[in-house]
Amino acid sequence: MSVKALYPGTFDPPTNGHLDLIQRGSKLFEHLTVGILKNPVKNPLFTVEERVEMLRESTKALGNVSVATFDGLMVEFARHLGATAVLRGIRAISDYEHEFQMALMNRRLAPEIETVFLQPAGRYSFVSSRMVKEVFSFGGDVTGLVPPNVVKRLRGRINGN
Numbered sequence: 302m303s304v305k306a307l308y309p310g311t312f313d314p315p316t317n318g319h320l321d322l323i324q325r326g327s328k329l330f331e332h333l334t335v336g337i338l339k340n341p342v343k344n345p346l347f348t349v350e351e352r353v354e355m356l357r358e359s360t361k362a363l364g365n366v367s368v369a370t371f372d373g374l375m376v377e378f379a380r381h382l383g384a385t386a387v388l389r390g391i392r393a394i395s396d397y398e399h400e401f402q403m404a405l406m407n408r409r410l411a412p413e414i415e416t417v418f419l420q421p422a423g424r425y426s427f428v429s430s431r432m433v434k435e436v437f438s439f440g441g442d443v444t445g446l447v448p449p450n451v452v453k454r455l456r457g458r459i460n461g462n
């Protein structure tokens with residue numbers, strides 16, 4: 302059976318943990334859409350358009366992965382795509398409670414859609430967009446934690462461009 306999946310998130314910015322999950326998902330599913338939530342309350346560092354570009358650049362070698370944006374209910378966007386699976390990542394137990402709550406709420410909203418959790422490679426299990434931004438803003442090296450194009454954009458952004 303061929304399953305289409307949606308990998309929703311904020312991706313501000315995309316990290317190698319996100320990309321690790323995207324690679325795993327691209328092997329598992331017929332098609333994987335990376336969906337960037339247009340969520341103004343999170344006060345993002347990068348615009349949605351910049352995040353789309355960063356994700357497209359970093360996933361261009363993966364033929365069955367596309368990048369899109371959405372707002373409103375995630376399950377409605379999944380339905381619109383014809384996706385019957387939602388991909389989410391669990392890095393540590395601390396992710397679990399929140400992810401579990403969301404998965405059950407989404408199941409209530411859309412019983413035909415299953416949430417699938419994948420674990421990143423161990424070396425990315427401590428990587429989060431928030432930590433990357435924090436470390437970078439204080440001058441720390443984030444090479445290897447985010448793709449090279451993201452390092453470049455972070456440099457541009459923090460230097461005030």
Ligand SMILES: Nc1ncnc2c1ncn2[C@@H]1O[C@H](COP(=O)(O)OP(=O)(O)O)[C@@H](O)[C@H]1O
Binds near residue numbers: 312319
């Ligand atoms: N380093 C990582 N390894 C694996 N999964 C991750 C990593 N960082 C984030 N994720 C997962 O990717 C998804 C999107 O995360 P994120 O961009 O922070 O958006 P959200 O605002 O939905 O949490 C979440 O399921 C999150 O747990």
Ligand SMILES: [Mg+2]
């Ligand atoms: Mg998050």
